[in-house]
Amino acid sequence: MLSEILESRAGKVKVWSAGCACGEEAYSFKIVWEGLKKSYDNLPKLEVLATDINPAYLERARAGVYSAGSLKEVKKELISKYFHWQRSKNQYAIKTALAKDVAFKIHYLLLDPPGSNFDVIFLRNNVLTYYEDRLRKNALGNVMESLAPSGLLVIGSHETLPYERHDLVRVAPHPFVFRKRDL
Numbered sequence: 001m002l003s004e005i006l007e008s009r010a011g012k013v014k015v016w017s018a019g020c021a022c023g024e025e026a027y028s029f030k031i032v033w034e035g036l037k038k039s040y041d042n043l044p045k046l047e048v049l050a051t052d053i054n055p056a057y058l059e060r061a062r063a064g065v066y067s068a069g070s071l072k073e074v075k076k077e078l079i080s081k082y083f084h085w086q087r088s089k090n091q092y093a094i095k096t097a098l099a100k101d102v103a104f105k106i107h108y109l110l111l112d113p114p115g116s117n118f119d120v121i122f123l124r125n126n127v128l129t130y131y132e133d134r135l136r137k138n139a140l141g142n143v144m145e146s147l148a149p150s151g152l153l154v155i156g157s158h159e160t161l162p163y164e165r166h167d168l169v170r171v172a173p174h175p176f177v178f179r180k181r182d183l
Contacts, residue, residue: 001152001171002036005119008150012045016118018109018143019126020050023061024070026102027094029120031082034098051107051114058104064094109139113146121147124156136162144168144180153178 005013017026026048033046052058071079071092083092107114109127127139140162147153153168155161155176161168168178 001174001177002032004150005152006036006040006044009044009119012047013120014115014118014148015046015048015120015122016115016146017048017050017122018107019123020052020061020104021054021057021125022066023050023064023102023104024066025122025124026050026061026104027064027082027098029122030098030102031078034082046101048102049105049115049118050102051105053106053108055106058106062104064099065089065091066093067091109142110135111142113142116146117148118146118151119148120152120154122154124154124159128155128159128162133162140165147180149180149182151180153180 015026015029017023017029020026029048030046033043037043050058050061052061065086066083068091071083079092082095082098084095085091086093105114121143123140123143127136127143131139143153144165144167152171155178157176159176161178165178167181169181171177171179
């Protein structure tokens, strides 16, 4: 999926983690991106925008600190490469180089999108789970406005879209990834 985006985007790839909570998704994508550097000579510039309505979450996300328990499913070699252990605080912190090109911003999904032409949007474990149907439709409409043609929308594994969207096609075999159709 990402290879198609890399081949079709010349200057930069834009990613939005909507409802980012403490930033795990944004940093995880950066780790994946760093791994792609082994396979691609000229990766486009990456811009990651991570938004949430909760300022306390955003403060934690900017700090990039996580307990050992929250990293239990991350491979040890990735932890040693992208995090440093803060013994006095009993936590891991994101290395500065990984935090580069990740911007955190307060944003409410029912308001205008915080940007446009995003190549990948993560909309997981938030609006599609916790909002009532009318608000889900409005928020999803705002998100779709900001998704680039052929861009990817990634939802959570326990979520469904609030209604059938003719501008989205499921990306097999991934049941929670959709590509925006060029209409």
